[in-house]
Structure formats: structure tokens, C-alpha cells
Amino acid sequence: MENKETFVKKLRSSGLRPTKQRLEICKVLYERDKTFHFTIEELSKILKKKSKKSISLATIYNTVHAFKNKNYLKEISINSNKSYFDTNVSNHHHFFNESTHELIDLKDTDVGVIKIKKKIPGKKIKSVEVLVKISS
């Protein structure tokens, strides 16, 4: 999808130094065709396999949070002891497979328009997201 130079530019343009750890993580996160949903633990396992020199867990946490703050990642609301992250940072809906704990993106057209008729005085709507729980 994207090459190393693109990652380097994006990182620099957001004030993040393109370190080799961050670039490794970018490759895992963004060199794919589809949206990637993951927990820190899963990301950590993937990085262990891919890289010769391991990246410390603290750095994985730091990087994921830095990317989240720069809006390159999004945190997803799932009841779990672990946080889920998503490379699709747009407002969008999900299937959540309760058997496998896997998240799957829904397109807006898969759900249709959602009209929130109730208003809370003085409050603005920041996002409207649907979570569809599924299981076998």
C-alpha cells in the first residue's frame, strides 16, 4: 500500500521522528489491503515474528498512543479487559464476533442512515457508532 518514504514523511509531518521501531510498526499496521483491528498483545506478537530485534512493549504502547493522538489510529469501544485499536480512523460501524473476539468493519451503506431524534441541551454529537454483536 504505502512505502517507507511515505511513512517517513507522514511521521515527520506530525512531529514524530521516523525511528526504526515506528517504521516497523507502520509496516505492520498500514501495509495491508484491509482495515486492521488489533490489541496491543496481538500487535506485539506480530512484531515478534516479523522483526529480528524485538521492540519493547513500552515502545509499542508509546507508539500506539502517539499514533492515536495523531489520528492515525482509533480506539474502539468493546467491553473487554483489553483495548482494541483500528487503522480505520473514520466513524464507522462494526460487527463483533463474540466467539473469536474479531472486529469487522461495516460500510455505511451496510447499515443505512441513523437519525438521532433526541437532543441533549448544550451537547454536540461527536460520533454515532453501531456495534453489532454476532456469534455462531
Next chain:
Amino acid sequence: MENKETFVKKLRSSGLRPTKQRLEICKVLYERDKTFHFTIEELSKILKKKSKKSISLATIYNTVHAFKNKNYLKEISINSNKSYFDTNVSNHHHFFNESTHELIDLKDTDVGVIKIKKKIPGKKIKSVEVLVKISS
């Protein structure tokens, strides 16, 4: 709303002994007009104020989980380090106030029908819930 005898019957009928701790917790949870959304920490604080003899934190956790298993409470998907619980156990939608971390129920009529057009082969839809994040 409900009196002590009702709680006693409900607990007995689900195979839970109506202990004084559980009845205290029932009062806090169910003797109210509106749906109650809470974290364990909040429930614990309320119980500290209300009761003379304090209920141990372990019991509060045990009871909340027992009630959840018996479908007297429901756990809510919010990204947070803490779990949220809800006395409204039906499938329903929420506002989440990002400033105050407060949950507010939406009626089905406040949202309208949500049609999920995508299907996952071999999977059944267990629930469809909308989370509307709001802030000032």
C-alpha cells in the same frame, strides 16, 4: 419501586440467597425511577454512604457479576479502564457524555429502526446497539 419481599423472591427464584448484602445492593440498584448506569467504584461509594456496616469490595464484585449472570444487570461497551453496568438489561442505545463519563439511555423511538444489510455466513446477530458520543 420494589419492596424488600420482591427482592427476596427474585433472588430465591434465581437460586441466589437473599443475604443482607445482596438486599442492600438491590435497594441501591433497583429502588429508583430511572435506569441506573454505574461503575463498581461508584456503586461502592453509594453503598458506603447508605449502609452502616460496609460491604466488602469483593462482595460488590461478586454480586454484580452474579446479577449480570442472572440477567438482572448488563455490562455496557465503553472504552474505559473500568466496566460500566446498567440496570436496563434490554437491548438499547446510549448517549455517552465524554465530559462527565455519564451514560444516558435512548429509547428505540429516539433512534429509529436500524437495518443491518450485511450478513456473515453462519453467524447470527445477537444485538445491535448504538453509542452516541456527546460533549459540550
Next chain:
DNA sequence: ACTTACATTATAATGATTCTAAAGTAGTGT
């Protein structure tokens, strides 16, 4: 009253996440 399965409790353990502070590195300027 006796019995026993279920509950409560203090406390320890767990596990995800965050913090600390020391060592390493990227980018800037000379």
C-alpha cells in the same frame, strides 16, 4: 440444633497499562 452448601471477607494474585529514569538516537547547527 445439626448439617452443609452457599456467601462474605480480608488479603493476595493477576494482568493490562502507565510511569520512571537511564541509555540511545535523530535532527540541527557548527
Next chain:
DNA sequence: ACACTACTTTAGAATCATTATAATGTAAGT
């Protein structure tokens, strides 16, 4: 190339919500 400095990585400790342990207490049937 070298020095400087701010940013980054890292191992390990700390934190904090939650769960487990195991001893003590209690509800309810006999």
C-alpha cells in the same frame, strides 16, 4: 564530522481494576 539537545527507547517498577484464595460466617433444609 562533531557536538548539542530534544525526543525516543527500554527494562523494570508502579498502578489500578479485577479476580482468586481460603478462612470464617450464614441461610435454609432436616
